[in-house]
Every structure is written in C-alpha cells, then in structure tokens.
Amino acid sequence: MLGKRELDPAEAIHFRADRISNVNGKFYFSTREHTLEGPFPTRAAAELESQAYIMRSQRSSTAR
Numbered sequence: 379m380l381g382k383r384e385l386d387p388a389e390a391i392h393f394r395a396d397r398i399s400n401v402n403g404k405f406y407f408s409t410r411e412h413t414l415e416g417p418f419p420t421r422a423a424a425e426l427e428s429q430a431y432i433m434r435s436q437r438s439s440t441a442r
Contacts, residue, residue, distance in 0.1 A: 398424050
C-alpha cells in the first residue's frame with residue numbers, strides 16, 4: 379500500500395498487519411503508538427473496539 383499518512387514526512391510503503399493478539403484467552407489490539415489495548419472477551423469485541431479507537435483518533439486529529 380503506497381500512500382502518505384498525515385504525519386509522515388514523505389510517501390512510503392505501509393503494510394497492514396493483524397493487530398489482534400490473544401494472550402491467556404483475552405484479546406488485545408495494538409496501535410501505531412505501540413500501545414496494547416484491552417483485554418476484550420472475544421476477537422470480535424477487540425476488532426469492534428479497534429475500529430472505535432481509529433474513529434476517535436481521526437476525530438481528535440481533525441479537531442486540531
């Protein structure tokens with residue numbers, strides 16, 4: 379995927395990775411800021427919350 383994120387200095391190739399992890403039966407998602415969010419009871423719950431996290435991040439970056 380070729381493109382430039384708003385904070386990137388120049389265009390670069392970015393690869394999507396599975397950001398959902400299972401640790402001791404609990405699910406987490408990792409962020410670009412290198413945080414691990416969770417735990418969530420199911421993979422589906424972690425995926426839904428990761429989408430909500432992205433939406434919140436986008437709203438906060440456009441509010442600046």
